[in-house]
Every structure is written in structure tokens, then in C-alpha cells.
Amino acid sequence: xxxxxxxxxxxxxxxxxxxxxxxxxxxxxxxxxxxxxxxxxxxxxxxxxxxxxxxxxxxxxxxxxxxxxxxxxxxxxxxxxxxxxxxxxxxxxxxxxxxxxxxxxxxxxxxxxxx
Amino acid sequence: xxxxxxxxxxxxxxxxxxxxxxxxxxxxxxxxxxxxxxxxxxxxxxxxxxxxxxxxxxxxxxxxxxxxxxxxxxxxxxxxxxxxxxxxxxxxxxxxxxxxxxxxxxxxxxxxxx
Numbered sequence: 285x286x287x288x289x290x291x292x293x294x295x296x297x298x299x300x301x302x303x304x305x306x307x308x309x310x311x312x313x314x315x316x317x318x319x320x321x322x323x324x325x326x327x328x329x330x331x332x333x334x335x336x337x338x339x340x341x342x343x344x345x346x347x348x349x350x351x352x353x354x355x356x357x358x359x360x361x362x363x364x365x366x367x368x369x370x371x372x373x374x375x376x377x378x379x380x381x382x383x384x385x386x387x388x389x390x391x392x393x394x395x396x397x398x399x
Numbered sequence: 400x401x402x403x404x405x406x407x408x409x410x411x412x413x414x415x416x417x418x419x420x421x422x423x424x425x426x427x428x429x430x431x432x433x434x435x436x437x438x439x440x441x442x443x444x445x446x447x448x449x450x451x452x453x454x455x456x457x458x459x460x461x462x463x464x465x466x467x468x469x470x471x472x473x474x475x476x477x478x479x480x481x482x483x484x485x486x487x488x489x490x491x492x493x494x495x496x497x498x499x500x501x502x503x504x505x506x507x508x509x510x511x512x513x
Contacts, residue, residue: 327490328504374442387432389442
């Protein structure tokens with residue numbers, strides 16, 4: 285079985301300050317982990333992915349995430365928030381257990397960026 | 400590549416009517432997924448296909464929902480009869496065999512059943 289928990293439903297930061305969106309996962313198999321972003325009334329866009337290569341993954345728009353197996357975490361960070369980062373972010377875990385693709389979304393974290 | 404294409408973008412229909420949502424996946428992608436997004440339940444996987452064959456439809460809410468993939472470039476999600484609680488944004492996504500590049504989502508269909 286697999287699951288993903290996003291620890292914060294809302295995060296508010298000031299423009300120019302660091303962003304931390306937290307995600308913990310559980311998986312019986314080696315997972316692939318993703319972060320997606322959804323801007324208001326838009327579809328889902330892939331930010332970055334981890335697929336068992338480097339544990340520090342760099343994505344688009346200055347975001348990065350670090351896979352920590354010992355902590356079963358895959359937190360999303362950005363050194364300096366921009367107003368355009370305001371959106372909802374989803375942590376996603378995918379495993380290939382029993383050969384069937386299983387995709388699990390977290391409940392989402394809404395990021396607000398204050399001027 | 401035009402990405403995953405969904406139609407229509409918006410659909411407003413009366414309760415009891417049949418609704419058909421359409422999806423064209425990215426060419427060459429072997430997997431196609433249908434998701435539903437609501438405020439209450441977040442993103443839910445409804446069904447997914449591999450090489451046009453339905454693999455897991457355990458997320459389909461009830462018999463009113465059905466999905467087909469007659470060929471590699473087209474899928475439909477049908478609701479008959481529709482109910483107000485079906486109002487949601489429905490997303491289609493596709494991915495390659497390995498899924499290593501992640502899933503590419505369409506822009507979604509916003510369905511409102513009145």
C-alpha cells in the first residue's frame with residue numbers, strides 16, 4: 285500500500301522569503317515521487333520528479349525537493365518566493381507494485397505569497 | 400506537441416442528462432488516466448487504461464459512470480444520468496510506459512450539473 289501526506293493545507297509566506305512545503309510518503313516499494321502545481325482554474329503542471337537517481341531534485345521556477353528515505357519525506361523548497369508562486373501544490377507518489385501502476389495524490393497545500 | 404487535449408473546457412447540463420467528456424492523450428503514451436477534482440475530496444483517480452485496456456476502475460463512483468478508450472488517441476468518460484453531485488473538474492492525464500517523466504495533465508473539463 286502507498287500513501288502520501290501533505291502536512292500543511294495552507295502555507296503563507298512573504299515575497300522574497302523561503303518556501304517549504306512538506307510531504308511524507310509511505311510505500312512498500314521504491315517509489316517515484318513528484319510535485320505538481322495547479323494555478324487557479326488551470327490544469328496540473330509537473331514541477332519536478334524523483335525516480336531513484338539523485339536525491340536532490342531540481343525543478344522548474346527555482347523549486348527543488350530532497351528525497352530522504354530515512355525520514356520518508358520529499359519536501360519542496362524554494363529560496364525566495366515570488367508572487368507568481370501562489371498556487372496549490374500536490375505531492376504525488378507512484379509505485380509499480382504487482383506491475384500495476386498506482387498513483388496517489390496528497391491533499392494539496394495552498395501557497396499564499398504576501399507582498 | 401499539443402499536450403493532452405480535453406473537450407469541452409466547460410459543460411453545464413441539467414440533472415438527468417447524459418454528459419460525455421473527451422480526451423486525446425499525447426501520441427505514444429501508453430497510459431491514460433481520468434481524475435476528478437472537488438473541494439471536498441481533492442483529486443481522485445477514477446480509472447486508468449494501459450494500451451487502451453481498462454486496468455483499474457475501482458475509483459469509478461457508480462454505474463452511472465463509464466469510460467472507454469476505443470483507440471490509442473481517444474478516450475471518453477460518460478455520465479448517464481448526471482446528478483448535481485457530479486459537478487467537478489475532470490482531468491485526463493497520460494504517461495509513457497515507464498512514467499519516469501511524470502504524467503501530463505490536460506486542462507480539465509469543468510462540469511456543472513444543475
